[in-house]
């Protein structure tokens with residue numbers, strides 16, 4: 254059966270049951286007083302009658318806390334709270350975002366789901382926030398290999414290209430650093446202000462275990478990394494070396510593979526992206542990469558992982574950025 258025909262994609266009561274099962278493994282959690290599994294369902298409650306709905310609309314997923322006597326739904330305190338869109342549309346949007354390898358734009362979501370562009374823009378940014386994972390354990394524990402590379406994206410409008418001809422140079426581009434743990438197959442991308450050694454090395458120390466072996470290209474800022482980690486080796490791209498012939502483990506092909514998906518996605522789907530949102534796009538691509546088929550996560554499972562990230566991540570900004 255296609256996941257698109259699952260009841261929770263169409264039926265509001267089923268959507269609530271699905272999200273409740275995901276977020277409340279130990280029973281309903283009262284967002285007002287924090288008590289777990291001390292609430293009961295309020296069945297058959299309807300909204301006030303309106304012209305459009307003379308009998309009012311059914312209020313799905315309504316609970317009442319036995320401790321503080323307050324009412325709540327599973328939307329409270331999650332990314333779903335501030336939007337009035339039905340929950341099953343949220344689940345459709347999450348599915349589309351987690352299952353499209355290169356992502357899906359707010360414009361396309363607006364057309365596919367039949368919601369306004371503004372709503373679609375809210376949805377995509379909030380779903381991206383679900384994908385932002387919490388703290389990772391440092392990469393490369395137990396002496397594992399970690400690949401490190403950096404890439405340039407778009408133009409940083411906060412920086413003027415000093416004396417550069419149009420389309421040349423990197424000073425005015427956004428810069429992203431990515432680490433890939435070869436053992437877990439997981440990536441972590443970080444937007445950085447510059448590629449100076451003094452910027453990059455503290456990030457590597459913070460995110461990579463000291464017993465790891467690091468693979469990079471020959472860029473100068475990575476020299477002397479062997480002082481901080483168990484080992485460091487690099488390929489000489491400038492000399493045409495992409496894999497060391499006598500030591501085939503010396504390469505950065507995994508992280509470059511990650512960048513090829515990221516770049517195709519950012520170019521084709523997300524044409525303009527301000528720096529203030531870039532970390533969310535990076536998180537989105539990290540999320541899909543880390544929860545990919547090769548890591549044993551299918552589309553349905555990926556949607557569930559994103560959903561669990563929905564708890565406790567409300568965004569407060571309100572203006573679409575264009």
Ligand SMILES: [Zn+2]
Nearest residue numbers: 283286318321
């Ligand atoms: Zn309560």
